[in-house]
Amino acid sequence: MCKNVGRLEDVIGLQNDLNNLYKWSIDWQMQFNVDKFSVIHIGNKNLNNTYKLGNSNLRSSDKERDLGVIVDSGLKFADQCNKVVKEAYSTLGLIKRTIKFKSKNNILRLYIKL
Numbered sequence: 001m002c003k004n005v006g007r008l009e010d011v012i013g014l015q016n017d018l019n020n021l022y023k024w025s026i027d028w029q030m031q032f033n034v035d036k037f038s039v040i041h042i043g044n045k046n047l048n049n050t051y052k053l054g055n056s057n058l059r060s061s062d063k064e065r066d067l068g069v070i071v072d073s074g075l076k077f078a079d080q081c082n083k084v085v086k087e088a089y090s091t092l093g094l095i096k097r098t099i100k101f102k103s104k105n106n107i108l109r110l111y112i113k114l
Helices: 008-025 078-097 106-113
Strands: 063-066 069-072
Touching: 008 078, 069 106
Parallel strands: none
Antiparallel strands: 063 069
16 A cells, blocks of 8 residues: 655545555454555655554564565665675576586576576
């Protein structure tokens, strides 16, 4: 769930949405795992409020991974880029250690496959 929260009315609206979501989960007997919920406060006008789902406070986080992409509270992807570069170097290191005949074509084909 994503919502613009710059005023007190927005905070109340988001909490009401969370309350409705919790009520729905109780009505349909599909409880949420609150440990998997997190709140990222984005922007300088955000009020950094604490939100609840039922009786549990939702944890606040500076960065989260969603669909494999790491996003931080500043909407910067530096951690994601660093992760991808590290994985690429790891793959190249594996190829370098295990392959004896290192033509450009072979390395490229192996890198794409791994």
